[in-house]
Amino acid sequence: MPEDITSVHITSKDGTTLAVDTVGEGAPVILVGGAFNDRSTVAALGAELAPRFSVVTYDRRGRGGSDDRSGDYLVANEVDDLAAVIAHAGGRASVFGHSSGAVLVLEGAMRGLPIDRVAVYEPAYRAAEDAPGPAADLYDRLKALVAAGDRDGAAEVFLREAVGVPDGVIAGMRSGEAWPFLTGKAPSLPYDVLLSTPWQVMPFDRLARIGVPVLAVYGDRTAPGLAEATRAVAATVPGAELKVMEGEDHAVLQRPAGLAGILADFFG
Incomplete structure (x- = not known):
């Protein structure tokens, strides 16, 4: 290697x-x-x-x-x-x-x-x-959460609405060791939804x-x-x-x- x-x-x-x-x-x-x-x-x-x-x-x-x-x-x-x-x-x-x-x-x-x-x-x-998808205001809401410094909220909204992760699974993720890594990427999530x-x-x-x-x-x-x-x-x-x-x-x-x-x- x-x-x-x-x-x-x-x-x-x-x-x-x-x-x-x-x-x-x-x-x-x-x-x-x-x-x-x-x-x-x-x-x-x-x-x-x-x-x-x-x-x-x-x-x-x-x-x-x-x-x-x-x-x-x-x-x-x-x-x-x-x-x-x-x-x-x-x-x-x-x-x-x-x-x-x-x-x-x-x-x-x-x-x-x-x-x-x-x-x-x-x-x-x-x-x-006819495929399932999030509301068209997802970008605006993510951008507002990031601007407010709410990285946890931005990560949750993206996981729930853009990815389709159930609330119970998100709750488990929040208590896991990887959560800080995910929330550290929250400021870039609006780019991901704009692309897709x-x-x-x-x-x-x-x-x-x-x-x-x-x-x-x-x-x-x-x-x-x-x-x-x-x-x-x-x-x-x-x-x-x-x-x-x-x-x-x-x-x-x-x-x-x-x-x-x-x-x-x-x-x-």
Whole structure:
């Protein structure tokens, strides 16, 4: 397993400072986590890929070692961040995203960033009008909770309404050791909902114009909505591949070996 990790801070378009790690040698591959994730949660996947690739991970703005110098939440901010990481990686890269991170890398491809190949695991889209989803004011309420300094409240609302976690499970999570890690990411949750806009249907027309190779992956034990969204991405992006991981669910980053093999084959 690789041990030599290079850690730096780079600057995004609006002056935001991003914490970036690089490990391994070879063609650059950037890994992007979803809500409540930072570069530590994709590190194990990166270690699996590092023998074959130069793996770049980063803290999305407003979480971990990255700040947020913007005056408001905008999807363009996070796209600019991804562009800055790609530039740091050498000017072109393949990218992988998980959950809302999957939406972010697809957004980068749709906006024409210098991306060679895109792999996504369970993008957090809403695939159909009749699929369950939160109220359209979720973003405004999350933003207000963050502005008020109520990180516990923001994390609870996101888990309940965006993810669909039952109240009893949330109560158990609040008493668990991982809760401070989750609430530490609360200021960035408005970005996750802006990317996914789970109160409306995914952007089929824009996805259909992606012109780079795309691989969409989901686990057969994941939530039905995430599986449907992944299948929809594969069916919409021209030439996209679809893979289903047996016995796997949304927590795949905790068991990265199988996913790493799939990604290594795709990224070549």
